[in-house]
Amino acid sequence: GGGQVATMPSTTVTSLGYTPPDGGWGWAVVFGSFLSIGFSYAFPKSLTIYFKEVQEYFSVSYSEIAWVSSIMLATMYAGGPVSSILVNRYGSRPVVMVGGLMVGVAMVAASFGTTIMHLYICVGVIGGLGLAFNLQPALTIIGKYFLVKRPMANGLAMAGSPVLLFTLAPLNQFLLDNFGWRGSFFILGAIVLNCCVAGALMRPITITAKPPANQSGGDDDGAVGKTDPQAVRLIDGKQRPERAGCLARVNKLIDLSLFKHRGYLIYLVGNVVMFFGFFAPVVFLAPYAKHQGTDEYSAACLLSIFALVDMVARPGTGLVSNTRWIRPRIQYFFSFSVAYNGACHLVCPLLPGYTGLVVYAVFFGLAFGMVCALLFEVLMDLVGAQRFSSAVGLATIIECGPVLLGPPISGKSCIILRFTSTQSSKVNNLIFHTTVHHLHFTTQRSLETCHANGCVLWTPSPLGALVDIFMDYKYMYFACGQEEHEKKREELPMGSARELATMEETKDSEQNIKLNQEKLTPQAKSSFIHVFKQDVYCTDVARMVLLAMTFWTTNISAIFLFSFIIWAYF
Amino acid sequence: SLHIIFINVQKIVCFDDYFTTSQHTGHVIVQELEILKPQKIELSCIISDIPNNPTHIIGYWKKNGNEIENSKQTVYKVDKQRFIFKRIFNIQVNDLGNYSCIFSYLDKQEQVTFLLKVPVMKDKRDKPIVSYVGDSVVLDCKIKRMPNTWQWYKSNGTEKVLINATADPMNYKILLEKNVTKLTVLNLTEEDAGKYICSAVFEIKSSESHVYLKVLSLIEPLKPFIGITIEVVILVTLILLYERYGRSRNDSSVDDSSGTDGRRTRQRNLVH
Secondary structure, eight states: OHHHHHHSOOOSHHHHTSOOOOSTHHHHHHHHHHHHHHHHHHHHHHGGGGHHHHHHHHTOOHHHHHHHHHHHHHHHHHTHHHHHHHHHHHOHHHHHHHHHHHHHHHHHHHHTOOSHHHHIIIIIIIIHHHHHHHHHHHHHHHHHHOSTTHHHHHHHHHTHHHHHHHHHHHHHHHHHHHHHHHHHHHHHHHHHTHHHHHHHHOOOOOBOSOOOTTSSSTTOOSSSOSOOHHHHHHBTTOOOOOOOSHHHHHHHHSOGGGGGOHHHHHHHHHHHHHHHHHSHHHHHHHHHHHHHTOOHHHHHHHHHHHHHHHHHHHHHHHHHHTSTTTGGGHHHHHHHHHHHHHHHHHHGGGSOHHHHHHHHHHHHHHHHHHHHHHHHHHHHHHHHHHHHHHHHHHHHHHHHHHHHTOOTTHHHHTTTTOOOOOSOOOHHHHHHHHHHHHHHHHHTSSOOOOOSSOSOOOOOHHHHHHHHHHHHTHHHHHHHSHHHHHHHHHHSOTTHHHHHHHHHHHHHHHHHHHHHHSOOOSSOOSOSOOOSOOHHHHHHHHHHHHHHHHHHHHHHHHHHHHHHHHHHHO | OOOOEEEEEEEOSSGGGEEEEEEEETTEEEEEEEEOSOEEEEEEEEEEOOTTOOSEEEEEEEETTEEOTTOOEEEEBSSSSEEEEEEEEEEOGGGOEEEEEEEEETTEEEEEEEEEEOOOOOOOOOSOEEEETTOOEEEEEEOSSOOSEEEEEEEETTEEEEOOTTTOTTTEEEEEOSSEEEEEEOSOOGGGOEEEEEEEEOSSOEEEEEEEEEEEOTHHHHHHHHHHHHHHHHHHHHHHHHHHHHHHHOOOOOOOOOHHHHHHHHHHHHHO
């Protein structure tokens, strides 16, 4: 009840020690965060455009190339706490600038790489760490500059991810066409240095005034027990006495008492579980569309529509959640958006045809953007801007942990994603190219994690079982798409042409009669050797998988919603 | 109302040496046959459901648009519904091309075309592969049917020069697998740029595809790199200078907002 509320760590001004400016230079900081967050999320995804060429150059398999991306993502997540510690000590600006420099240097070093191991270390480890140094501080500094308009600022900053992805995808293709992969990595190293510009914008807040008199109790809340070094620094250089002791030292670096915070635990658990099914529909959208009979270009268009709506939905959600009706109830709004996500997917199989898929893509883009925009806002709201840096660092490393130990089921889901996008350099196809190829390469790995608008599908056991079923129908599924069908024909040994021919002869009369009723269609059929019946199995299995995804997501969202309600009221 | 339905069936003489795909585009029917070896092929067209149900029709064959001599035939009905019109062709190297069976009834003419050719490499790469001086590069070609062997040529203007990997192992490596071939060019120089032709050799004929190679010097990517780095340095300097200038102008910084903000936020606190 109400008693609990009073001792909850407050999100108010009191814990910060000052009133955030909520404007002015804050908008420049939002732009800086926009760039940093955008690079952090979009950069690993956009690198997948180079994978095919690098793979051919080093003569390695898909999964070995996918390791580059895995390592980059894993390091980006594992580096969260390190980043948080550094932000707690030094503030956002130096960390972001160092991060930007690290990624730049890493890419330049990678462009001279002679072995794939070289790439693992440069792009994977150093690059991932640099991106971690970009992500956390960018999120943290928004909490420092904004309070009243914080959801709006968060929404705008998170919009960086789809916008930069949209920009980087064609840019990377252009670089690849003109400079090859080595030159492209070299130039990308320079492009990524723009993170340093973003870091320069993140001016640390300095205040000289004492905490205002009309705030209750200064910063002595029982829950906020320890002195935060950054708060110390903020108050005009006056040093407060620091507590001695080992635990206090660790707590000085990163706030471990967060694990006692019930809301934070719910958030953590909910997050970890939600991401299992969160990104899956994006993975299956294009294959599902192709299975429905749309061509590759239209399927790519779907993903672009999704990305565009996402781009708009994020600031939109920020705006909406800033209103006075929603702001106080922002956790419910978040739960609602997760549930809305699930509901969207449930409706998807019911919508007919390509227009149905377009409608679905629009609504899903909206849902996705909503969740992503609110993801960190809710966290800030829960734990307060002061502890946010530690909170987000701990959250990312915990999300990373189970993934590193996860089962290699996701490798099987790559079967579903084996679409070889052609070399068209249109933007639509590039988004498709980027997302799906990244998914294709990375789902080969067992250790991927995905976050917010993440990159990868990790399928845990229940879904894995479905994927196993999928595997049995692998050849059936292959028979569905046109490309796959031709591949299947390749795989038939030469001698079996005889059997096929005899089958054809016996089928002649049947076909005559059947074709008599058929009208001449303008569309080309890929082959007249129909060994497998295309439609039956594919429909069922694809539908089954999609339904499972939606079921899973709704389940999780329901759990989320209930937990918040229970937490708030008891 | 449409009343003619065509069915193309090839009765094959040699089972292993051809593959077919068929397309129905509008009213024209085209069937592609990929021929690997010289052989005899029987092409047959089966027509049914002609209006007015004639007892016989007249048909003839065309090769590459020209009527084949003495190919005109009267075709009688096989059973109550169908006419079967067929002919055996002896396909050698020079016989690859377009064959059509044409027949007329009333004032109309209908035609089915068979395209006889070697397997083509469909996924041609239209963009050049880019590499750098001193680096190495891998060029590859894929084809659906397995050829007898592969050969690589470098094109110098109009002529083709065969690449012999065994004679020049320092510069070239050729990998031959069933349906794929890879040419590795080592120690690239600017002269190595140009058009490379891969040729899949079948018994009847070869099928070719080409790849363009561009060799750049190391300075090429350096220019945009330096440009962007300079831009970054300038922006960072400007931002930091602006900040210092702004700070030296007014020493005060974040000032207290009005109490209303605090009240509003405190209200929010209570709700939680």
